Amino acid sequence: NAGVMQNPRHLVRRRGQEARLRCSPMKGHSHVYWYRQLPEEGLKFMVYLQKENIIDESGMPKERFSAEFPKEGPSILRIQQVVRGDSAAYFCASSPPIGGDFYEQYFGPGTRLTVT
Amino acid sequence: AQSVSQHNHHVILSEAASLELGCNYSYGGTVNLFWYVQYPGQHLQLLLKYFSGDPLVKGIKGFEAEFIKSKFSFNLRKPSVQWSDTAEYFCAVNGGGSYIPTFGRGTSLIVHP
Numbered sequence: 613n614a615g616v617m618q619n620p621r622h623l624v625r626r627r628g629q630e631a632r633l634r635c636s637p638m639k640g641h642s643h644v645y646w647y648r649q650l651p652e653e654g655l656k657f658m659v660y661l662q663k664e665n666i667i668d669e670s671g672m673p674k675e676r677f678s679a680e681f682p683k684e685g686p687s688i689l690r691i692q693q694v695v696r697g698d699s700a701a702y703f704c705a706s707s708p709p710i711g712g713d714f715y716e717q718y719f720g721p722g723t724r725l726t727v728t
Numbered sequence: 729a730q731s732v733s734q735h736n737h738h739v740i741l742s743e744a745a746s747l748e749l750g751c752n753y754s755y756g757g758t759v760n761l762f763w764y765v766q767y768p769g770q771h772l773q774l775l776l777k778y779f780s781g782d783p784l785v786k787g788i789k790g791f792e793a794e795f796i797k798s799k800f801s802f803n804l805r806k807p808s809v810q811w812s813d814t815a816e817y818f819c820a821v822n823g824g825g826s827y828i829p830t831f832g833r834g835t836s837l838i839v840h841p
Binding site: 616644645647652653654655656667668671692703705715716717718719720721722 | 734737753759760762764770771772773774777779822827828829830831833834
């Protein structure tokens with residue numbers, strides 16, 4: 613049973629470029645969460661999605677950041693016109709449908725974004 | 729809004745020493761509690777969780793945690809640490825039916841052989 617998959621694992625972008633981070637949830641999971649981790653800090657929630665719906669984006673910056681989870685394919689976190697402050701590790705997590713272990717999240721390996 | 733405090737940001741121990749990492753949260757209702765571990769260069773893995781029932785929870789690799797409702801605490805313990813326990817440890821809390829866990833800042837544990 614494959615776990616949560618993220619790619620790329622490492623991404624280098626110049627200032628002003630776009631970054632696209634992909635997350636494939638565990639099989640059978642319909643909920644996806646994106647987090648950002650900065651050095652010496654914990655995980656900061658960014659956005660929570662179900663298939664084709666954004667449920668909660670309260671942690672996502674209003675500008676330059678967007679996320680989607682289409683009916684087919686992985687969830688995408690998109691950062692436009694990246695700046696140095698966007699350099700961080702971005703983690704995706706997934707959880708099963710409501711009921712059972714819904715509240716337990718399974719994390720991917722993360723994408724380390726470096727903006728030069 | 730709920731918050732999670734991990735008081736020890738950096739802990740250094742020798743092998744075989746006992747470990748206790750503190751976690752306090754600020755939500756008065758029903759909570760789900762988690763401890764995650766992040767080994768160097770790896771993703772977060774679930775160590776243990778509490779949803780209901782016995783407040784003393786056993787996890788993987790000899791870890792346990794005790795939920796003390798009156799103290800709003802969920803401290804992580806291990807009687808004898810190993811060098812391989814060197815990692816970052818995160819406490820997380822879901823409260824009030826929220827789908828979004830709040831994570832503590834994390835505790836960096838270094839175990840010297």
